[in-house]
Amino acid sequence: MKVILYMAITLNGLIAKFDDSADFLTKEESASYVSVVKKAEALVIGKRTYGILSQQPEFQEFLKAGVKVIAVSHTDFELKDPSHQVAHSPAEALELLKESPTVILAGGGILNASFLAENLVDEIYIDIEPVVVGMGIQLFTGLDFDRKLKLLGTKQLSENEIQLHYEVQR
Amino acid sequence: MKVILYMAITLNGLIAKFDDSADFLTKEESASYVSVVKKAEALVIGKRTYGILSQQPEFQEFLKAGVKVIAVSHTDFELKDPSHQVAHSPAEALELLKESPTVILAGGGILNASFLAENLVDEIYIDIEPVVVGMGIQLFTGLDFDRKLKLLGTKQLSENEIQLHYEVQR
Numbered sequence: 001m002k003v004i005l006y007m008a009i010t011l012n013g014l015i016a017k018f019d020d021s022a023d024f025l026t027k028e029e030s031a032s033y034v035s036v037v038k039k040a041e042a043l044v045i046g047k048r049t050y051g052i053l054s055q056q057p058e059f060q061e062f063l064k065a066g067v068k069v070i071a072v073s074h075t076d077f078e079l080k081d082p083s084h085q086v087a088h089s090p091a092e093a094l095e096l097l098k099e100s101p102t103v104i105l106a107g108g109g110i111l112n113a114s115f116l117a118e119n120l121v122d123e124i125y126i127d128i129e130p131v132v133v134g135m136g137i138q139l140f141t142g143l144d145f146d147r148k149l150k151l152l153g154t155k156q157l158s159e160n161e162i163q164l165h166y167e168v169q170r
Numbered sequence: 171m172k173v174i175l176y177m178a179i180t181l182n183g184l185i186a187k188f189d190d191s192a193d194f195l196t197k198e199e200s201a202s203y204v205s206v207v208k209k210a211e212a213l214v215i216g217k218r219t220y221g222i223l224s225q226q227p228e229f230q231e232f233l234k235a236g237v238k239v240i241a242v243s244h245t246d247f248e249l250k251d252p253s254h255q256v257a258h259s260p261a262e263a264l265e266l267l268k269e270s271p272t273v274i275l276a277g278g279g280i281l282n283a284s285f286l287a288e289n290l291v292d293e294i295y296i297d298i299e300p301v302v303v304g305m306g307i308q309l310f311t312g313l314d315f316d317r318k319l320k321l322l323g324t325k326q327l328s329e330n331e332i333q334l335h336y337e338v339q340r
Contacts, residue, residue: 009182009183010183011183011294011296011309011319011334011336012179012183012308012309012310013179013180013181013182013183013184013308013309014183113304116302116304117304124181124302126181128334130318130319130320130321130336131316131317131318131319132286132294132309132310132315132316132317132319132338133314133315133316134283134286134287134310134312134313134314134315134316135310135313135314138182138183138308139181139182139183139302140182140302140304140305142304143304143305144303144304144305145302145303145304146301146302146303146304147301147302148300148301149181149300149301149302149330150300150330151300151329151330151331151332154324154332159321160319160320160321161321162321162324162334164181164298164332166181166300168302
């Protein structure tokens with residue numbers, strides 16, 4: 001199984017403002033994210049990200065496409081669809097998806113950091129939005145680690161957006 | 171006068187670890203930074219960054235090349251060379267360099283944020299080091315702002331390092 005972290009960030013590494021808004025995301029970025037998740041057919045996100053995603057059109061697209069969605073949370077909570085599952089740790093999330101060849105990890109910052117700290121990520125795709133924002137939620141929150149990356153490629157998503165693709169050196 | 175922010179960051183937007191170390195910087199990145207600063211002949215940095223830089227070989231190179239160095243600090247402090255000056259604000263730093271066609275702003279996070287919040291930056295060069303680090307000092311610290319960027323170009327500095335170049339939309 002390959003675990004891929006896929007996130008869009010500001011140039012300075014924020015995934016959202018402190019009120020969870022991310023008005024810097026573009027339709028090209030959203031289209032790229034939806035395409036990657038639908039192709040993988042498996043998505044792991046934190047409880048808060050699950051709540052945010054469930055309000056967005058991408059959520060219905062993933063449901064229609066039969067994407068397996070695992071929400072990671074210390075405690076159980078009510079999911080929006082009977083096909084979705086709660087896992088209580090990164091390892092349990094991957095155990096639930098053990099039949100999936102590719103799994104997309106897509107936030108928030110606390111869950112991203114847990115996966116990196118436990119050395120569970122194989123590749124990283126980062127879409128760099130053309131904006132700098134002073135304060136907000138960082139790509140990784142709350143845990144320390146240090147992982148070297150190998151650059152696999154770059155791609156221009158739109159006039160001002162760059163996508164960077166890395167392999168995590170393990 | 172053109173003010174250019176030039177920094178190297180981890181993929182997740184950190185300029186150093188919390189102990190000020192930045193062992194992820196490469197010799198290609200250092201060479202690029204030295205070349206840009208020597209060409210501009212004018213450098214603005216915070217007091218703490220000045221202290222760190224003064225311990226490094228780049229400091230002597232800048233002295234030999236006659237680079238004008240302004241350290242920004244609320245209070246006066248002892249500089250390492252009589253040609254260097256203290257400014258008490260971003261605006262005062264630029265006033266001291268008003269004859270310079272190009273000024274490089276190069277950290278730390280608090281000073282970078284002050285310049286962006288006061289809308290004093292024209293262009294940004296960011297070297298993305300191939301590493302993710304859980305915790306450390308962010309590119310911008312302590313002030314909020316939101317600025318759109320226009321992508322001017324990308325350049326591969328070494329096998330795994332990408333440089334991104336933006337214009338700040340003002």
